[in-house]
């Protein structure tokens with residue numbers, strides 16, 4: 001069982017959470033101005049690293065709030081959680 005630390009509710013079973021994909025993916029301000037390649041990058045391409053990954057999670061069976069987490073994709077260790085809108089830790093993103 002993996003415990004995930006909700007910033008508002010504390011540690012809870014992973015079954016209470018929904019994964020929301022990579023964090024800090026920013027929609028281009030003016031989609032008409034970007035190339036097809038840049039638009040494809042925004043829509044489809046993600047980092048998929050081995051190691052630290054910045055992710056979005058929702059406490060869907062609890063407070064239903066979204067937050068970001070820094071998780072190691074090898075060990076599944078969640079190193080920190082932080083609120084949506086906060087800058088990425090360590091300048092990642």
Ligand SMILES: [Zn+2]
Pocket residue numbers: 006007008009010059062063064065
């Ligand atoms: Zn919660």
